[in-house]
Amino acid sequence: MQIGIFGTGVVGQTLASALIGKGHAVMIGTRDPAATLNRTTGTVAGPTTFSEWHGANPRVQLGTFADAARFGEVLVNATSGGGALPALQAAGAEALGDKVMLDISNPLDFSKGMPPTLSVCNTDSLGEQIQRAFPDLRVVKTLNTTTAAVMVNPGAVAGGDHTMFVCGNDAQARATVARLLGEWFGWRDVIDLGDITASRGAEMLLPVWLRLWGALGTPIFNFKIAR
Amino acid sequence: MQIGIFGTGVVGQTLASALIGKGHAVMIGTRDPAATLNRTTGTVAGPTTFSEWHGANPRVQLGTFADAARFGEVLVNATSGGGALPALQAAGAEALGDKVMLDISNPLDFSKGMPPTLSVCNTDSLGEQIQRAFPDLRVVKTLNTTTAAVMVNPGAVAGGDHTMFVCGNDAQARATVARLLGEWFGWRDVIDLGDITASRGAEMLLPVWLRLWGALGTPIFNFKIAR
Numbered sequence: 001m002q003i004g005i006f007g008t009g010v011v012g013q014t015l016a017s018a019l020i021g022k023g024h025a026v027m028i029g030t031r032d033p034a035a036t037l038n039r040t041t042g043t044v045a046g047p048t049t050f051s052e053w054h055g056a057n058p059r060v061q062l063g064t065f066a067d068a069a070r071f072g073e074v075l076v077n078a079t080s081g082g083g084a085l086p087a088l089q090a091a092g093a094e095a096l097g098d099k100v101m102l103d104i105s106n107p108l109d110f111s112k113g114m115p116p117t118l119s120v121c122n123t124d125s126l127g128e129q130i131q132r133a134f135p136d137l138r139v140v141k142t143l144n145t146t147t148a149a150v151m152v153n154p155g156a157v158a159g160g161d162h163t164m165f166v167c168g169n170d171a172q173a174r175a176t177v178a179r180l181l182g183e184w185f186g187w188r189d190v191i192d193l194g195d196i197t198a199s200r201g202a203e204m205l206l207p208v209w210l211r212l213w214g215a216l217g218t219p220i221f222n223f224k225i226a227r
Numbered sequence: 228m229q230i231g232i233f234g235t236g237v238v239g240q241t242l243a244s245a246l247i248g249k250g251h252a253v254m255i256g257t258r259d260p261a262a263t264l265n266r267t268t269g270t271v272a273g274p275t276t277f278s279e280w281h282g283a284n285p286r287v288q289l290g291t292f293a294d295a296a297r298f299g300e301v302l303v304n305a306t307s308g309g310g311a312l313p314a315l316q317a318a319g320a321e322a323l324g325d326k327v328m329l330d331i332s333n334p335l336d337f338s339k340g341m342p343p344t345l346s347v348c349n350t351d352s353l354g355e356q357i358q359r360a361f362p363d364l365r366v367v368k369t370l371n372t373t374t375a376a377v378m379v380n381p382g383a384v385a386g387g388d389h390t391m392f393v394c395g396n397d398a399q400a401r402a403t404v405a406r407l408l409g410e411w412f413g414w415r416d417v418i419d420l421g422d423i424t425a426s427r428g429a430e431m432l433l434p435v436w437l438r439l440w441g442a443l444g445t446p447i448f449n450f451k452i453a454r
Contacts, residue, residue, distance in 0.1 A: 117349050121431070123339075162453035165435070193438045201435030204348070208392070208428030211420045212452060221454035226389035227443060 004072025231299025
């Protein structure tokens with residue numbers, strides 16, 4: 001399958017590596033591919049530079065946001081929250097079309113210090129903002145409630161006995177994403193929360209997630225809905 | 228043990244019944260005990276009137292908020308979110324003293340229709356508002372993330388294999404509450420999230436909790452932190 005991923009950070013890298021490992025074709029989209037390859041620093045979360053990572057993952061293609069949007073049969077938004085709408089605007093509505101897009105981003109606002117707050121919540125969400133900006137795109141909020149290493153390997157936590165959520169306005173797209181989460185990464189318990197307004201709840205899990213990271217001393221955990 | 232509970236609704240009733248059943252002495256506090264006993268209607272969540280419930284639970288004492296505050300060795304705030312601060316103000320700082328108070332309330336705002344939004348979140352929380360209003364009170368946010376029937380009987384869900392959170396500024400009070408949750412109701416996995424600012428995360432679980440209620444068709448579930 002051809003998959004277009006927006007975002008060159010640790011989340012995009014982790015997903016790209018995992019999907020290549022499953023035999024898929026992956027293109028990562030970025031604003032300026034040459035600039036991305038010329039970056040001389042990594043991030044706090046991933047100290048290697050993008051080009052170092054790319055050297056170890058040469059099958060991952062790199063293109064513009066529009067290239068990745070056109071390339072993907074399915075799209076993944078793995079940008080930071082603040083970068084999500086600019087990235088999609090750079091790709092353009094025509095390239096995005098009515099494709100299914102997994103939206104993994106969280107509207108984290110680090111401008112007021114740590115821990116971050118949410119730049120939108122309660123009566124709106126980033127998932128809804130993206131859906132409103134691109135009405136034809138079939139946005140499915142998912143995977144934003146756990147760390148990248150667990151996204152692609154749920155078995156790393158409690159043998160995979162925990163929960164992922166999907167929500168979005170297109171029921172068929174939600175079902176497609178739930179199936180892909182199982183096929184790609186082995187997610188077994190995917191709960192369909194309904195329309196995209198459930199992004200509010202999914203994104204509002206971040207504050208307790210951040211406190212749990214502190215309390216447990218590791219990000220390798222996840223929410224399970226016991227029932 | 229003597230326990231003072233603020234709030235005459237289903238949460239307060241459920242906790243009072245359970246604690247009486249464990250041999251504790253319980254007083255429920257309300258603004259006007261006579262008016263509470265004269266109510267002729269129940270609530271959506273509990274169609275029996277308070278006096279009908281009290282007739283079936285005669286060992287539960289009823290008093291003013293101040294009576295319940297003085298009565299309790301430990302206090303429980305089981306009011307609705309909007310009623311929390313007025314109830315505690317009616318009790319008064321002198322009666323509340325420096326007691327440990329389990330704060331179960333959620334700042335749900337039903338004024339804009341269903342589902343409710345939160346009247347405070349992200350950069351503040353009801354738990355923090357209560358702690359600021361009564362600096363000596365040792366507020367421990369807990370139990371607000373599950374339904375009343377599960378609060379008092381975690382074994383009703385997945386054999387009790389799920390998680391409760393505590394947070395508050397007093398480490399000893401958090402440890403006391405974690406122990407009481409085990410002794411009173413059988414909670415086995417209680418995670419200490421740290422200071423009262425973690426109430427933001429605990430209260431911000433409500434939107435996804437409400438969507439899960441809709442998706443699962445029952446409120447009898449709970450969050451487990453798989454790790």
